[in-house]
Amino acid sequence: xxxxxxxxxxxxxxxxxxxxxxxxxxxxxxxxxxxxxxxxxxxxxxxxxxxxxxxxxxxxxxxxxxxxxxxxxxxxxxxxxxxxxxxxxxxxxxxxxxxxxxxxxxxxxxxxxxxxxxxxxxxxxxxxxxxxxxxxxxxxxxxxxxxxxxxxxxxxxxxxxxxxxxxxxxxxxxxxxxxxxxxxxxxxxxxxxxxxxxxxxxxxxxxxxxxxxxxxxxxxxxxxxxxxxxxxxxxxxxxxxxxxxxxxxxxxxxxxxxxxxxxxxxxxxxxxxxxxxxxxxxxxxxxx
Amino acid sequence: xxxxxxxxxxxxxxxxxxxxxxxxxxxxxxxxxxxxxxxxxxxxxxxxxxxxxxxxxxxxxxxxxxxxxxxxxxxxxxxxxxxxxxxxxxxxxxxxxxxxxxxxxxxxxxxxxxxxxxxxxxxxxxxxxxxxxxxxxxxxxxxxxxxxxxxxxxxxxxxxxxxxxxxxxxxxxxxxxxxxxxxxxxxxxxxxxxxxxxxxxxxxxxxxxxxxxxxxxxxxxxxxxxxxxxxxxxxxxxxxxxxxxxxxxxxxxxxxxxxxxxxxxxxxxxxxxxxxxxxxxxxxxxxxxxxxxxxxxx
Numbered sequence: 241x242x243x244x245x246x247x248x249x250x251x252x253x254x255x256x257x258x259x260x261x262x263x264x265x266x267x268x269x270x271x272x273x274x275x276x277x278x279x280x281x282x283x284x285x286x287x288x289x290x291x292x293x294x295x296x297x298x299x300x301x302x303x304x305x306x307x308x309x310x311x312x313x314x315x316x317x318x319x320x321x322x323x324x325x326x327x328x329x330x331x332x333x334x335x336x337x338x339x340x341x342x343x344x345x346x347x348x349x350x351x352x353x354x355x356x357x358x359x360x361x362x363x364x365x366x367x368x369x370x371x372x373x374x375x376x377x378x379x380x381x382x383x384x385x386x387x388x389x390x391x392x393x394x395x396x397x398x399x400x401x402x403x404x405x406x407x408x409x410x411x412x413x414x415x416x417x418x419x420x421x422x423x424x425x426x427x428x429x430x431x432x433x434x435x436x437x438x439x440x441x442x443x444x445x446x447x448x449x450x451x452x453x454x455x456x457x458x459x460x461x462x463x464x465x466x467x468x469x470x471x472x473x474x475x476x477x478x479x480x481x482x483x484x485x486x487x488x489x490x491x492x493x494x495x496x497x498x499x500x501x502x503x504x505x506x507x508x509x510x511x512x513x514x515x516x517x518x519x520x521x522x523x524x525x526x527x528x
Numbered sequence: 529x530x531x532x533x534x535x536x537x538x539x540x541x542x543x544x545x546x547x548x549x550x551x552x553x554x555x556x557x558x559x560x561x562x563x564x565x566x567x568x569x570x571x572x573x574x575x576x577x578x579x580x581x582x583x584x585x586x587x588x589x590x591x592x593x594x595x596x597x598x599x600x601x602x603x604x605x606x607x608x609x610x611x612x613x614x615x616x617x618x619x620x621x622x623x624x625x626x627x628x629x630x631x632x633x634x635x636x637x638x639x640x641x642x643x644x645x646x647x648x649x650x651x652x653x654x655x656x657x658x659x660x661x662x663x664x665x666x667x668x669x670x671x672x673x674x675x676x677x678x679x680x681x682x683x684x685x686x687x688x689x690x691x692x693x694x695x696x697x698x699x700x701x702x703x704x705x706x707x708x709x710x711x712x713x714x715x716x717x718x719x720x721x722x723x724x725x726x727x728x729x730x731x732x733x734x735x736x737x738x739x740x741x742x743x744x745x746x747x748x749x750x751x752x753x754x755x756x757x758x759x760x761x762x763x764x765x766x767x768x769x770x771x772x773x774x775x776x777x778x779x780x781x782x783x784x785x786x787x788x789x790x791x792x793x794x795x796x797x798x799x800x801x802x803x804x805x806x807x808x809x810x811x812x813x814x815x816x817x818x819x820x821x822x823x824x825x826x
Contacts, residue, residue: 473595
């Protein structure tokens with residue numbers, strides 16, 4: 241069955257909030273009930289049919305089209321189903337989502353996957369500040385699930401993150417992993433300081449760190465020391481499908497350096513700095 | 529019934545219910561994985577005195593282990609979930625955690641859980657790290673060679689202990705040769721272990737004893753030196769009897785192991801004085817599982 245398609249009407253102006261409009265709540269709805277589903281435009285009541293052109297299809301599989309930068313809370317609170325967004329999208333993408341998957345074929349605004357509880361979010365472009373962080377009025381950030389960002393990430397990525405996996409293919413702005421509680425954050429590109437301020441636990445993998453980080457260390461963290469961690473193969477196997485292909489192939493042949501911090505707050509978060517081996521002897525990662 | 533001229537007695541071997549778990553021990557290479565597995569399955573021949581029965585089930589290739597390193601699968605059997613958990617934590621803590629480069633993972637899935645890393649983590653003294661990967665929790669415990677990784681828990685399943693057959697031979701040498709052939713064949717069978725040294729017990733026991741404190745005592749009916757002073761079950765000419773004991777995850781696996789073991793023993797036994805095969809039959813007093821030799825060998 242085709243995907244249910246929602247195309248934002250070009251005449252609509254203002255912020256559209258799709259809070260509560262998710263596939264798992266539409267499974268049993270008739271077409272008329274879908275059309276009358278309440279949403280908000282600039283905090284004023286509206287219905288789906290006033291804002292979107294709806295093409296009927298599978299209730300559990302949605303496609304969103306149009307200029308969606310003004311569209312907020314796409315997939316927020318979703319428990320199952322999947323959404324493909326064929327454009328850039330606004331703030332609060334998949335905020336508090338508990339299951340299912342969301343794929344954005346463009347950029348996402350602030351608070352993407354904030355307080356995520358489960359499921360998978362893939363953003364093929366860049367993402368705004370506070371991705372995987374705590375949503376407003378929440379004390380904790382992402383608590384489970386997976387967030388994959390193919391582009392760059394803005395400030396405060398994964399701050400107060402509690403659990404789950406975040407992979408960023410591009411660069412990351414300052415403040416990532418601030419007050420991180422647990423979970424895994426892997427960054428394939430460059431990262432701006434400060435990193436991991438107030439980090440309590442959790443794992444931050446810098447897969448292409450600046451040379452200065454390897455030589456001089458990270459502020460608030462123990463000096464980088466070479467390590468061989470039995471757990472790394474398990475972790476890298478989990479991440480391998482989400483990494484750029486070139487990196488996934490060579491990551492098994494790497495040296496790793498480990499820092500612990502933020503020691504200013506007696507934290508035991510770990511930052512693993514990858515150093516590529518120029519002439520690898522053998523590959524050990526993911527033999528399957 | 530005869531196989532290659534060897535008498536197969538029309539009797540059954542008794543076995544009893546147990547609970548079992550499987551662990552996968554990995555290490556930097558096969559040598560260390562095997563050392564850890566051998567150590568943790570040592571002194572685990574009989575629940576009567578060891579708390580559990582354990583053994584190496586098979587080697588696991590790196591492609592099939594969770595961390596891509598060489599692995600060994602071990603099976604542990606005990607009489608209750610509580611005792612099994614006690615033995616798992618104690619043995620992994622003393623024999624696997626201590627062995628260089630090792631990690632330990634659950635080897636079976638199920639609803640009944642047995643603590644593993646969730647108990648061992650306290651060795652980390654607060655420096656231990658918990659990580660969730662693909663829905664499973666692992667504990668990383670800092671140790672002197674890096675870190676010891678243990679999965680949060682393993683699972684247990686109902687199982688059977690005490691499957692057996694007895695090899696009756698003219699001489700000890702002949703009995704040993706027959707048992708060695710049987711063991712070579714039985715080690716290829718999955719889901720079973722033979723917990724005694726080399727898979728064979730020479731001190732087969734009967735239920736009960738003249739001494740009130742003992743639950744089991746020497747099986748005098750099969751002791752050749754007591755042939756003339758007790759009600760012997762040894763056929764004339766038999767000078768040595770050895771018992772092959774099998775624990776398995778289900779009846780079919782034990783029956784299969786018994787079958788290949790008996791056939792292998794009979795294949796070469798005639799050359800070494802093997803006279804007969806019988807089963808450890810205790811008149812139904814030992815256990816609810818009865819493995820009839822003639823049915824198994826049909």
